[in-house]
Every structure is written in C-alpha cells, then in structure tokens.
Amino acid sequence: MRPSTLLLALPSMALAFLSPGPLHKRDSWGGSVSLGPTKSTIINAVTTIIPGAAPPTQNGMLFLWPGMSNGTGDLVQTTLESWPDNSWCGATTGQWCIRASLFGSFGQLDGSAGVVKGTDKVKIEYNLEADGETWKQTVTNADTGAALSSFSYKSGPYMRGWGTGTECNNDCTGTVAAQQYINTVITLKEADATFGNTIAKASGATYSGLASSSGGKVWTIKQIDVPSMS
Numbered sequence: 001m002r003p004s005t006l007l008l009a010l011p012s013m014a015l016a017f018l019s020p021g022p023l024h025k026r027d028s029w030g031g032s033v034s035l036g037p038t039k040s041t042i043i044n045a046v047t048t049i050i051p052g053a054a055p056p057t058q059n060g061m062l063f064l065w066p067g068m069s070n071g072t073g074d075l076v077q078t079t080l081e082s083w084p085d086n087s088w089c090g091a092t093t094g095q096w097c098i099r100a101s102l103f104g105s106f107g108q109l110d111g112s113a114g115v116v117k118g119t120d121k122v123k124i125e126y127n128l129e130a131d132g133e134t135w136k137q138t139v140t141n142a143d144t145g146a147a148l149s150s151f152s153y154k155s156g157p158y159m160r161g162w163g164t165g166t167e168c169n170n171d172c173t174g175t176v177a178a179q180q181y182i183n184t185v186i187t188l189k190e191a192d193a194t195f196g197n198t199i200a201k202a203s204g205a206t207y208s209g210l211a212s213s214s215g216g217k218v219w220t221i222k223q224i225d226v227p228s229m230s
C-alpha cells in the first residue's frame, strides 16, 4: 500500500485510515485538508460539500469524504461514491451516491443511500449525542433540508481528528471537477488553542478562513478547495 500524504500529515490517525472495510483497496489520493489530533476531543463536526460532477464513466471506485477518527477507534466517514455502475442508489451519469458510513473492527456499516448532483450542497454533520458515546451522522441537502442518509453508532467520546479525503481505489477514474467544502465548523469539548496549528493540506488542496472562537473551543474553516484530479 502506498503511503498517502494524508497519512503522513496525520500519523496518529493513520491506523484508522489504514483499517477500512474490505472494499477499500487504496491506490491513490487527491487533495485533502485535515486537522488533528486535538489535545481535547471533538464533540461536533459539520461541513457542506459541493462535489462537482462525478466522472461520466468510472473504472474503479472514487470516494469523497470528510472523515473523523482518533487513530485507533472507529472511523466516522460519510462518503460520496462513484462506482462503475452507480444505479444501486439511483444515480444517473455524473451523479454521486452518498451514504453515512462507519469503519471499525466490525468492517463497514452504512446508512441508507441517497443521490447527489454535482451542484448540490450536501451538509454532513457528525454529532456526539447526549449519551456521550453515540456518534450520529446526519446528511442533508443544505438548500432544501431533504434527508440523504444518516447513521448512529456508539464509537465513544474520544474523536481527535477530522479531515477530507479524495480516495481513488482499483485504478479509479479520478475526479473531473473540483470540490468545495464550505462553512466547516469543528467544536471541541474543551478549548485547544493549538488545534489550528495541526492543519495540513496535500495534493493541491487549499483552505481559507481558518479561525477560532470561544478561546479555541470552536474552529471554523470558511472554505476548502480541492482541485480536480484531471
């Protein structure tokens, strides 16, 4: 397996990113931006992705995701998916399938699948529920509020890193459009004034508007831009 720049940037999260489900033979990576590990823990992470059109034909599997982990536990990872045949979710040419997914010692668990157009704004929220153990993934169309997928699982309270991924498996056809992640907000349990220093970017991805409030408890990234792979 080829080490990815994301893994190099986030060594403490490498185990989680290297322990995916059986379908994930990871061949190459597009751009990414990531943060972590925090000295505190994450209690909420929300972003809105505008994915651009999926490739009109697909050779392998292409995945876009914001992922969250602590390096040893579960990987919370709502994923936009492009397969050679994407009709399993109802997608047509140029559209993505999307599922709230979880990777861990059990393999892969998924919520129901939805369809995403390239111009859609898709809000992906990870929230630590009131029991302090359950992570709920809520995926909605940011403009209409329509539900796209959701999934809940007791992955524990110690999430420490969040990052985007553009993952190309089995000699995939890479992205043919750029991605934007807008209005990313990561809320920590306690202030960590140095969390922003852990930000890393790879393979041409850029970010703007990194800021914190509440003394380093709430971190925002106004925009992340991931370039097209072709």
Ligand SMILES: *[C@@H]1O[C@H](CO)[C@@H](O)[C@H](O)[C@H]1NC(C)=O
Pocket (backbone or CB within 6 Å): 070, 071, 072, 073, 074, 155, 156, 157, 158, 159, 160
């Ligand atoms: C990651 O989370 C799991 C589940 O809560 C926990 O057992 C483990 O100690 C955590 N690891 C780190 C490095 O925080």
